[in-house]
Amino acid sequence: MFSAVAYQLSSTFLEEQKLCCGRGARVAMSKKPAAQPTLHKVIMVGSGGVGKSALTLQFMYDEFVEDYEPTKADSYRKKVVLDGEEVQIDILDTAGQEDYAAIRDNYFRSGEGFLCVFSITEPESFDATQEFREQILRVKNDENIPFLLVGNKSDLGDKRRVPLDACRERAAHWQVPYVETSAKTRDNVDKVFFDLMREIRSRKSDDSRATNGDVKRKPRRKIKCAIL
């Protein structure tokens, strides 16, 4: 069963990938075919059961998974076209229930941008975002890390228990965008991922400009080339 599903997923993904490649080549690619597009590392954080995996799977495969099975730590990678440029997104879907701080820090360290997800039907998950934000800032040691506050399950408006104002207020306080999504209806799903990638991209180009030719890492150089 599972392998069949996996096969289906992988084959659809391969097709998508082909499409992306084709489009990418038409648009801008003049590099060697072996070279991989720029990689943006996104991390999903938030309490258990708020829909991190559901958002990820909806973004990856356009499907909504009803059954809940706690995630340990899963990673996904996909080629997408971001504003005409082909890039790769690497999504790390973390465990909401991961209660061992040292390991959680390890996950956070590998990320370049964060989607901090809570459920608008669950005030506890909204409260928890505060803690996640603090941990991320501590680990990354960066106030301006690309970060989106995401209120999921917007399709369950009648069960809403976190007022919109509170969400906006918190986002404003952190100086991050606030988006409401629904993994079920796919509402704003692409938006949060693409918005975050744009932030990561602009952040990277700022960095490379700041270092100004001090090319430590390959991807940065590539980015620079692309911009020039």
Next chain:
Amino acid sequence: MSDINMEKFAVPEFVPERYVKELAKSCVGGEELAQQKEKIQSLAEETASALKKNVYENYMQFIETATEISHLETEMYKLSHLLSDQRMVLTTLSQASVLGNENTLSRESLDNHDLEAERLEEERKNKLNSISEKVESCMNLLDVPDRHLLHEGDLLEIDAEENTALQRMHVYLFNDCLMLTSWISNRRGPMRYKFQTSYPISTLAVVNVRDLGTVKQAFKVLAFPDTRVFQCNSLTIKKDWLDKFDVAKNMHIEKENLKQKKKDSQDKIKHESLESPSLSVEELLSPQIAPLPDWLADVTEELDVFIVERHFQKTYDLMIKAQRTLSTEEFVTHPQRTEILKKIEQKQKVLTEILLKELDVTHNWSPRGGLRSSRHPVLILNKFNMTSQACELFLDICNHTVKAHVKAVQLEGSIYSYVKQVGEVFFCSLSDALTEFISLFPNNKLSAFVVWASMQLRILMSQIIKQVFTPQCALDSILECVQSLREQCTLFCEFGLDLRFQMNSCLRSPIIKALREYKEKIVDSMKTKVSEDKWTPVNMHTKAGVNKFLSQMENLGLILVRYVINETWVDLSSSTIWFAQSVITVQNVGLEIVTKDMMDVVDECICAIFSSRLKFSTGNDTTYAHKNFKFILETVMTHMIKKYKDKVGYDNVKLLDLAVEYGVHIAPPKKSNITYTSNEYL
């Protein structure tokens, strides 16, 4: 002269050419040679027939042996299957014990703590030393006191950015760190590796890579600032690795918590260091909640083991025990309760599936085990409220056993002995099934058995009817078969299940058909018999022949001593004797074989035979024919009417009418009065 005997041919160095030459030499003249040739020929025929006989004699044995061997073969196959299953279990268990060391240690430590610990310590050191030898410039593995190996294996490292293969690695996972080593190629002899790096467990985060384009079965190790991606050969290997990482992580957390506790309270130190190894991961994760007992925490694993080992009863017991314990007040609020209950439910599903499969006759089932072998699965399924399914499958098994038993009866000798044997076998296996059924299932399922049994009976009867009710089969042998079946059915009633009605309803139409056919046959042959009759007394030739005839007729109820004339002659014509024999047989057999509701058929047959005979007689007017006619009317008919009444209790009205028509005066008034005043009439 050379004597021809077997021994000469039997010797191993027998050469036909030489033998013929010798023979030719010793013989004088063609005649003698011809004699010798004849002798040899007869000898050859003899041996050939002896050989044939031997083959026939052993033929059945050959067949039996062959079937036995094929049975054995399937049995052996099954056995080897079971054995390989168990070997798998054992190997997984032994592998599991490597990481389960702590648990076993803690359990056994109560008994012989020192010895066991020493042995384990020795093993651990040996293992680590052997790893150090294999890995060039290895770090010192023995510097951490309780480091032990959890998992090792070959992995392919993938470039995290480019998705391309980097290098082959051999990776060791210890309880406290992950050691990466690369292959040293171009080397002969045992494989050796070169130490690359090691990460402490606390800095590791493992990520299951669900989707990485073309790279499948990969996982990621995040150890800041490195990110390393490894590809496994198969999904199970990957799962293994992830599980082992989990184990390592949990052990690490446990240790950290222990340290924390030590700091927290000094008094507890001694207490905990004694008990520490037996503390389960769950306890430490949620120290404020009452810990689950070990057996309860491991209950799902234990269930798995039991299921694989096919201890179904134990599995069930453990399930119930766990469920009961979890519903006691102590655990009703436990955070893991629902999870464990859910898992137990899953296991229950697995178990029932296996049990159903076990009972399924279509699935590799052998009749050798008998019904008893299905007892356990059925009992457990009953407890899971799956009585109907179990019942269905059980009856299916019964089906097959009955079929196999009946099939084993061979058709040899008379049809009667076959039917008798089949009947015995059938009802025996039916009673076996019934006793087993009663012991296994609650009473409300008994109706299912009744339905099943009557269906089986119907199937059996249809088979037997096909073999018994054939035109070649004489009426009295049919009677014998039917009687033996009825007898056995009556015996079976003692088990509390009366199948006689079903049996009779099955037999009804073939019996009627057989009687009518027999009647037709007699009426048909009557014409030729009567017209070809020479109307003279019959010569029995010998005294013994006469006696035999007399006793035969006596068996039919006719005493004919006064018809014997001149010692060997019987003063009746051949057609008369034949008629008397046939018609009395029809009545005797008919009365035995039918049930009450078929009496009219018997009446009809007797009357038809009689009237057709009587019609013939009107044309004949020789005195001897007339005498015979009188015999038929007065002796045979009277006898039959009397016999009929004796047997059934009332008169055969049709035959009486016939008698009156032909002017025979029968029926002693006394007897008929008695019949009419008897209770039946009221």
